[in-house]
Amino acid sequence: xxxxxxxxxxxxxxxxxxxxxxxxxxxxxxxxxxxxxxxxxxxxxxxxxxxxxxxxxxxxxxxxxxxxxxxxxxxxxxxxxxxxxxxxxxxxxxxxxxxxxxxxxxxxxxxxxxxxxxxxxxxxxxxxxxxxxxxxxxxxxxxxxxxxxxxxxxxxxxxxxxxxxxxxxxxxxxxxxxxxxxxxxxxxxxxxxxxxxxxxxxxxxxxxxxxxxxxxxxxxxxxxxxxxxxxxxxxxxxxxxxxxxxxxxxxxxxxxxxxxxxxxxxxxxxxxxxxxxxxxxxxxxxxxxxxxxxxxxxxxxxxxxxxxxxxxxxxxxxxxxxxxxxxxxxxxxxxxxxxxxxxxxxxxxxxxxxxxxxxxxx
Amino acid sequence: xxxxxxxxxxxxxxxxxxxxxxxxxxxxxxxxxxxxxxxxxxxxxxxxxxxxxxxxxxxxxxxxxxxxxxxxxxxxxxxxxxxxxxxxxxxxxxxxxxxxxxxxxxxxxxxxxxxxxxxxxxxxxxxxxxxxxxxxxxxxxxxxxxxxxxxxxxxxxxxxxxxxxxxxxxxxxxxxxxxxxxxxxxxxxxxxxxxxxxxxxxxxxxxxxxxxxxxxxxxxxxxxxxxxxxxxxxxxxxxxxxxxxxxxxxxxxxxxxxxxxxxxxxxxxxxxxxxxxxxxxxxxxxxxxxxxxxxxxxxxxxxxxxxxxxxxxxxxxxxxxxxxxxxxxxxxxxxxxxxxxxxxxxxxxxxxxxxxxxxxxx
Numbered sequence: 234x235x236x237x238x239x240x241x242x243x244x245x246x247x248x249x250x251x252x253x254x255x256x257x258x259x260x261x262x263x264x265x266x267x268x269x270x271x272x273x274x275x276x277x278x279x280x281x282x283x284x285x286x287x288x289x290x291x292x293x294x295x296x297x298x299x300x301x302x303x304x305x306x307x308x309x310x311x312x313x314x315x316x317x318x319x320x321x322x323x324x325x326x327x328x329x330x331x332x333x334x335x336x337x338x339x340x341x342x343x344x345x346x347x348x349x350x351x352x353x354x355x356x357x358x359x360x361x362x363x364x365x366x367x368x369x370x371x372x373x374x375x376x377x378x379x380x381x382x383x384x385x386x387x388x389x390x391x392x393x394x395x396x397x398x399x400x401x402x403x404x405x406x407x408x409x410x411x412x413x414x415x416x417x418x419x420x421x422x423x424x425x426x427x428x429x430x431x432x433x434x435x436x437x438x439x440x441x442x443x444x445x446x447x448x449x450x451x452x453x454x455x456x457x458x459x460x461x462x463x464x465x466x467x468x469x470x471x472x473x474x475x476x477x478x479x480x481x482x483x484x485x486x487x488x489x490x491x492x493x494x495x496x497x498x499x500x501x502x503x504x505x506x507x508x509x510x511x512x513x514x515x516x517x518x519x520x521x522x523x524x525x526x527x528x529x530x531x532x533x534x535x536x537x538x539x540x541x542x543x544x545x546x547x548x549x550x551x552x553x554x555x556x557x558x559x560x561x562x563x564x565x566x567x568x569x570x571x572x573x574x575x576x577x578x579x580x581x582x583x584x585x586x587x588x589x590x591x592x593x594x595x
Numbered sequence: 596x597x598x599x600x601x602x603x604x605x606x607x608x609x610x611x612x613x614x615x616x617x618x619x620x621x622x623x624x625x626x627x628x629x630x631x632x633x634x635x636x637x638x639x640x641x642x643x644x645x646x647x648x649x650x651x652x653x654x655x656x657x658x659x660x661x662x663x664x665x666x667x668x669x670x671x672x673x674x675x676x677x678x679x680x681x682x683x684x685x686x687x688x689x690x691x692x693x694x695x696x697x698x699x700x701x702x703x704x705x706x707x708x709x710x711x712x713x714x715x716x717x718x719x720x721x722x723x724x725x726x727x728x729x730x731x732x733x734x735x736x737x738x739x740x741x742x743x744x745x746x747x748x749x750x751x752x753x754x755x756x757x758x759x760x761x762x763x764x765x766x767x768x769x770x771x772x773x774x775x776x777x778x779x780x781x782x783x784x785x786x787x788x789x790x791x792x793x794x795x796x797x798x799x800x801x802x803x804x805x806x807x808x809x810x811x812x813x814x815x816x817x818x819x820x821x822x823x824x825x826x827x828x829x830x831x832x833x834x835x836x837x838x839x840x841x842x843x844x845x846x847x848x849x850x851x852x853x854x855x856x857x858x859x860x861x862x863x864x865x866x867x868x869x870x871x872x873x874x875x876x877x878x879x880x881x882x883x884x885x886x887x888x889x890x891x892x893x894x895x896x897x898x899x900x901x902x903x904x905x906x907x908x909x910x911x912x913x914x915x916x917x918x919x920x921x922x923x924x925x926x927x928x929x930x931x932x933x934x935x936x937x938x939x940x941x942x943x944x945x946x947x948x949x950x951x952x953x954x955x956x957x
Contacts, residue, residue: 271872295872297903319871321905344905372906375913418866418899418910421856424826444868444901444910447882453818457854460819461826464786476867476882476900492819494783504780506806507836507844509681510633510657520809520838537780538838539806541659543683543706544734548780548806551737 242466245437248364248410251315251336253290255364255412256437256469261495262290263486264439264472265479266319271301271308278311280479285313287483288499291470293317293339296330305333317366321373324350331357337412339366342395343373351399352406359407367399370443371417388417389426393433400434411436412470416443423458427467437469444474451475452485459489491533498533501588504548505538512540513560514577522581523588532592536584537566554587556580567591604828607799610726610772613677613698615652617726617774618799618831623857624652625848626801626834627841628681633663633670640673642841647675649845650861653832655679655701658692667695679728683735686712693719699774701728704757705735713761714768721769729761732805733779750779751788755795762796773798774832778805785820789829799831806836813837814847821851853895860895863950866910867900874902875922876939884943885950894954898946899928916949918942929953 247257255262265284269277271294281292296302296318309316317337318330324347330338331354338358345351358365369392375383383391392415403411413436415426423442430438442458445451455473462468473482473489491498505520506512520538527536537552539545542559549555555566563580565572567587575583609619617624627646631639633656643654658664658680671678679699680692686709692700693716700720707713720727731754737745745753754777765773775798777788785804792800804820807813817835824830835844835851853860867882868874882900889898899914901907904921911917917928925942927934929949937945 266869266871268870268874269872277872297873301872341905343909370906370909371913372901372909374909376906376909418913419856420822420854421826444866444899444906446865446867447886450865453814453850454854456815456818457822457826457851460782461823464783464819464823465827474869476869476879479869482869488815489819492782492816494781503808503812504806505808505838507628507838507841508630509628510631510639510663511659512630517838524809537806539734543703544732544738544806547705547732547734547736547738551733551780 240464240466243431245435245469246410248412248437250291250317250364253315255439259469261463261468261490262470263288263483263490264291264293264317264470265289265482266293266295266472266474268479271295272298272304274304274307277304278308281308281312281314281316284479284483287480288487289314289483291315291317291337293319293472295319296326297321299326299329302326302329302333305330305335309334309336321345324354327354328357331361331363335363337364337366339368341369341373342367342399343369343377348402351402355403355406355409358409362410364410364412365403366412366414366439367396368414368416368439369395371419371422372444385422388422389415389429392417392426393429396430397433400436412439413437414439414441416441418442418444420454420457424461427462428465431467438467439470439472440468441472441474446476448475448477448481455485456489460493463490463493463495500530500533501527502533502535503538504535504552506540506544508540511543512558514540514558514563514580516540516558519581523584526581526585527588530588530592532595534588534592536588538584553591554584556584602826602828605793607797607831608772610774610799612653612679612726615677617801621831623825623830623852624832625650625845625852626653626655626679626832627651627844627848628655628657628834628836630841633657634660634666636666636669639666640670643670643674643676643678646841646845649842650849651676651845653677653679653699655681655834657681658688659683661688661691664688664691664695667692667697671696671698683707686716689716690719693723693725697725699726699728701730703731703735704729704761705731705739710764713764717765717768717771720771724772726772726774727765728774728776728801729758730776730778730801731757733781733784734806747784750784751777751791754779754788755791758792759795762798774801775799776801776803778803780804780806782816782819786823789824790827793829800829801832801834802830803834803836808838810837810839810843817847818851822855825851825855825857860897862892862895863889864895864897865900866897866914868902868906870902873905874920876902876920876925876942878902878920881943885946888943888947889950892950892954894957896950896954898950900946915953916946918946
C-alpha cells in the first residue's frame with residue numbers, strides 16, 4: 234500500500250456517511266448506484282445486497298419522485314451498507330430523503346434553483362448531522378446554460394464556481410458535512426475540474442466520470458481520470474460509472490485502487506511480457522491458461538510469467554511465484570528464490586502447483 | 596486536441612527516428628514490437644506491415660543474435676515505418692544493428708556492462724546521426740542487483756540514476772540523439788520513475804509499463820500510467836505492452852491518446868449514462884446494439900445516449916448526435932439541435948440514421 238512518494242494525499246476534512254468515513258486518511262471508498270426503480274424496495278434492496286457483497290462500501294439510489302422517497306426507510310433498514318439518496322431538481326424530495334433516513338443526500342447545483350429550499354435542506358442536514366454531496370455534471374451544467382455556448386476549456390472552472398457558490402451558502406446555513414464532485418463525460422475536462430476543486434477547498438472529493446459509456450470505454454476513461462487524480466493525491470471516494478451491470482462498477486473501482494497500490498489485489502495479479510523475437514515458448518497461451526485456472530484464488534499474489542532472460546529473472550524474483558522461460562524450459566521461482574527447472578510441457582502444471590502452495594501458506 | 600490547461604507539455608529536445616519526430620511539440624507517437632523471430636525476415640516484415648496499417652508509427656524488432664541483425668537490412672528496406680533494433684547485453688550487436696540501417700537502437704543499461712563497447716556504439720550513432728534509446732526496466736535493474744534487495748520505494752530513483760550515468764557517458768562521446776525510458780511492471784513505480792526522469796533532463800521520453808500482463812490488465816495498467824503522465828505533460832512516444840497480438844498494443848495506444856484529447860478518435864465515441872432508477876427505457880441494450888452497428892464508421896463522432904432529463908439534454912447537445920430518452924420516447928439531437936421526438940421502438944433506427952447522415956457530412 235503506497236501513494237507515489239512525491240504526491241502526498243491531499244488532506245481533506247473527514248465526513249461520516251453512516252459507518253463509512255470519507256476524507257482525511259480514510260481508505261478511498263467505493264460507491265455504486267442501483268439501476269432498479271427505487272420505489273420497488275425489495276428489488277432495489279436485492280441489488281444493494283449484491284453490490285455490498287461485491288465490496289461496494291456505499292450505495293446510491295435515485296429518488297426522482299415521492300414514491301421512491303417513501304421506499305427509502307425499508308431500503309435503509311435492510312441494507313448492509315449506508316444508502317445515499319440521489320436528488321435532482323427538487324429540494325422537497327431532498328427534505329423527504331433526509332427525513333426517511335438516507336445516510337447522505339446528493340444534490341445537483343446544475344439543476345436546482347430554489348435557493349430557499351436549499352437553505353432548508355442545508356439546515357436540516359446540519360441538525361441531523363447527515364452529510365450532503367454537491368455534485369455537478371458537465372451535462373447539467375451545459376443544460377443550465379442552454380443557449381449560451383460554453384467553450385470546453387471554460388467548463389472546469391464553471392463547474393467549480395457553481396459548487397463553490399453552494400459551499401458559501403452552506404457555510405451560512407450551519408455548514409453540514411459536505412462532499413463535492415465535478416464529473417464530466419470527457420477525460421481532460423474531468424481531470425482539470427477536480428484539480429481546480431482540490432485547490433479551491435479542503436472538502437473531501439468524490440471522483441468519477443459521468444456518462445462514461447459502455448464497460449470497455451468506461452473502464453478506460455475511469456482509469457485515466459481516477460489514475461491521474463489519485464496519483465496526484467486527489468480523491469477520497471469514487472464511483473466508476475458504466476452502462477451495464479453495476480457490479481462491474483465495483484470490480485473496476487477495486488481494480489484501479491489495487492493497481493495504484495491503494496488496496497490489496499483481489500486474487501492473482503499477473504505480470505507477463507509481451508513476447509518478442511527472444512521468446513522461445515508459447516507464452517500467450519500459457520498466460521491465458523494460467524489466468525483461467527486461477528480465477529478461484531483470492532489471495533493477492535503476484536505471478537510473473539516471463540519469456541526470456543532479459544527481464545525474466547528480475548521480475549520472477551520480485552513476484553510471489555515466477556517463471557522465467559528459456560528455450561524449451563523455464564526456471565520456477567518462489568518468493569524470489571529459484572526452486573527448480575521445468576521442461577516446457579510441465580510449465581503450466583508446475584506454475585499452478587506452486588501458486589496454490591504459496592496461496593495456501595496465506 | 597488539448598492538453599489540460601495547467602499542465603503544459605514538458606518541453607523536450609526533438610529527436611528524429613527516420614521520418615518520425617519524437618519530442619518537442621511533435622505528436623505523441625505510437626510504437627509496438629514484433630513477436631516474430633527477427634531472423635525470419637519475411638514473417639517479421641509481414642507483421643511490421645500489419646502494425647503500420649493499424650497506425651503504428653514506429654516498430655521495434657528484437658535482435659538477440661547475429662542472424663537477427665543480418666535480417667535487418669531486408670526488414671528496414673521493406674518497412675513502411677522506421678525500424679528500431681532492440682538490443683540487450685551485447686554492444687557488438689548494437690554496432691551491427693546501426694551498420695545494418697536500424698533507424699534507432701535501444702540499449703538497456705540494466706544489462707550492459709561493457710563500457711568500452713558502449714562508447715563505440717555512442718560514437719557510431721553520433722557519426723551516423725542515428726538516435727539511441729536508453730531503456731531500463733525494473734526487471735533488469737533488479738536482476739543486476741541480484742542478492743542486494745531493493746526496496747520498492749528506492750527503485751524509481753535507482754532506475755533514473757542508471758539512465759543518467761549513461762547520459763553523462765554519452766555527453767563525453769559526441770552525444771548522439773537520445774530517448775529515455777524507465778519502465779516498471781507496477782503502476783506507482785513507473786509513474787514515479789518517469790516523474791523523476793522528467794525533472795532530471797530535457798531528453799524526450801518513451802513511456803510504457805513493462806511486462807504489463809494479459810490484454811485486460813495491460814490496458815488498465817497502461818491507461819493508469821500513460822494517463823497520469825500525459826496529463827502532467829510528460830511523454831513523447833509510447834508503447835503499450837501486452838501478452839498477445841501486438842496490433843492490440845497499437846489500438847490501445849490510440850485509444851488512450853484519443854481519450855486524453857491528444858489525437859482524434861477512431862470512429863464513434865459513445866457517451867452513455869449508467870442508467871438508474873430514473874431510466875424508463877432499455878438503455879444497456881440500445882447502447883450495445885448501437886456500438887455493434889457502428890463499428891464500420893471511421894469518422895470521429897461523439898454519440899450521446901442518455902436515459903433521463905438530468906444530464907440527457909446537456910450531453911445530447913454537446914455530442915455530434917444525441918438521444919435523451921424519456922418514458923417511452925426520446926429526443927434526437929444533431930450537432931446540438933433537437934431534431935425530432937422518436938418512440939422507444941424507433942430509437943435505434945433513428946440514432947443510426949442520424950449517425951450515418953452526420954458521418955457522411957464528414
